[in-house]
Amino acid sequence: MKIINRTVWILSLVSLFADVASEMLYPVVPIYLKEIGFSVLLIGVLEGIAEFTAGLSKGYFGKRSDEKGIRLPFIKAGYFLSALSKPMMAVLTYPWWIFLARTTDRLGKGLRTAARDALLSQNATPQTKARVFAFHRGMDTLGAVIGPVLALTFLYFFPRQYAPLFYYAFIPGMVAVGLIFLLKEKKQPSSTLRKGNFFSFFRYWSIAPVDYKQLVLGLLVFTLFNSSDVFLLLKTKEITGSDTTTILAYIFYNLVYAVASYPLGVLADRFGLKRVFCGGLLVFAIVYLLFALSTTTYLLFIAFFLYGIYAAATEGIAKAWITNLAHDTNTATxxxxxxxxxxxxxxxxxxxxxxxxxxxxxxxxxxxxxxAALGVYIYFRLIPAKNY
Incomplete structure (x- = not known):
């Protein structure tokens, strides 16, 4: 059996094109919103509501995917909504419409995420999951390199022409949707959890294995202290005073992340998910200390390099670890x-x-x-050693 099979390749390419579409707009959205009259406070409220929508919907649609025993309809609908949201941002500039567009984008992410990751899990074994998830994350992150480069190139030739980018971003978004139609799936056994309301996915905690609870508890405590990457970019802008340097640093981080993902996935499959993940936490602690103490661009780029290593050592590997501990009929949940x-x-x-x-x-x-990262590292080291 191939480790990176046809399904994994296609899902990875889907994520690459979808991320090209999203990341083309990453450097542009805050500037564009300010130009059409949004205050910093309103931008914060907008992003908060959008992320909260994505957050809750991931659990709900994950459970729905398990209940139906299918993945592809959720993946198709999710990527389509995210693609559709891109031109919506430029069609009208009323605040209520912009809120609708951003919420549509995040709802799409909520629809697809758990179902897609469950399908990736189905196409791997416990011994190959780190490589499969790391390969997918690497391809996804490559899109986060290509997208901003395309946006910066466009803005170099057409300064301040932000609106057309939202229309152009629709193209890679729809390429991603089209690729999904190349996939087929077999219906899986239905979830063992009984049906319920929007929040019924929280019931999984009551039947989850102890190992899963220990892992997720540590991951969520870590996330409680791990703020948005926007703060890294704000700190970079504060030190360098340059928008261009800030965006280049972000592209550099994503490039390191994309390149390092699969090799670190190989190491995790060979030497243990827990070891590589814990190593990533230590690197993360060093990165945040560097951001706290840095006063030069040189040190900042070292920090962004290490940040890419941290992300490659943790993000895909955390999902591989979770799916190894989850019940087969409730993977998406x-x-x-x-x-x-x-x-x-x-x-x-x-x-x-x-x-x-x-x-x-x-x-x-x-x-x-x-x-906080050092504290979480100690917590994971104290979890009884098992064959993770």
């Missing part, structure tokens, strides 16, 4: 439960980081986060 909690905790972490930044100074949130 298990992923959805975690990713819902992750989104909500990230939102809370970003609020806390913002309060510390404005109330004290820009160094404090980074030191607090680094210390």
């Amino acid at each position: 298990a992923i959805g439960f975690y990713t819902s909690g992750q989104s909500i905790c990230t939102l809370l972490a970003s609020v806390v980081a913002g309060v510390l930044w404005t109330g004290l100074n820009s160094t404090v949130p980074f030191i607090v986060t680094a210390l």
Whole structure:
């Protein structure tokens, strides 16, 4: 059996094109929103509502996917909604319409995430999952390199022409949707959880294995202190004073992440998910200390390099670890439960980081986060060693 089979390849290409579409707009959205009259406060409220929508919907649609025993309809609908949201941002500029467009994008992410990851899990064995998830994350992140490069190139030739980018982003978004139609799936056994309301996915906690609970508890505590990457970019802008350097640093981080993902997945399958993941936590602590103490562009780029290594050592591997511990009939629910909690905790972490930044100074949130990461590292080291 091939480790990276046809289904994994196609899902990875889907994520690559979808991320090209999303990341083309990443450097542009805040500027565009300000130009059409959004205040910083309104932008914050917009992003908060959008992320909260994505957070809760991941768990709900993950459970629905398990209940029906199918993945592809959720994946298709999710990527289509995200593609559709791109031109919606430019069609009208009324605040209610922009809120609808951003919520549509995040709802699409909520629809597809757990079902897609469950399908990736179905196409791997416990011994190959780190490589499969790491390969997928690497391809996804390659899109996060290509997208901003395309946007910067366009804006170089057409300065301040932001609206056309939202229409152009629709093209790779629809390529992603088209690729999904090349996939087929066999119906899986239905979920063992009984049906319920929108929040019924929380019931998974009551039947989840102890190992899963220990893992997810540690991951969510870590996420409570791991604020949005926006704060890394704000810190970079504060030190360098340059928008271009800030965006280049973000592209550099994604490039390192994309390149390092699969090799670290290989190491995790060979030497253990827990070992590589814990190594990533230590690297993360170093990164945040560097951001707290850096005063030069040189040190910042070292920090972004290490940040790419951390992401490659943790993000795909965490999902591989979760799916190895979840019940087969509730894989999407298990992923959805975690990713819902992750989104909500990230939102809370970003609020806390913002309060510390404005109330004290820009160094404090980074030191607090680094210390929290060390605490979570110790927690994971104390979990009884098993064949993860």
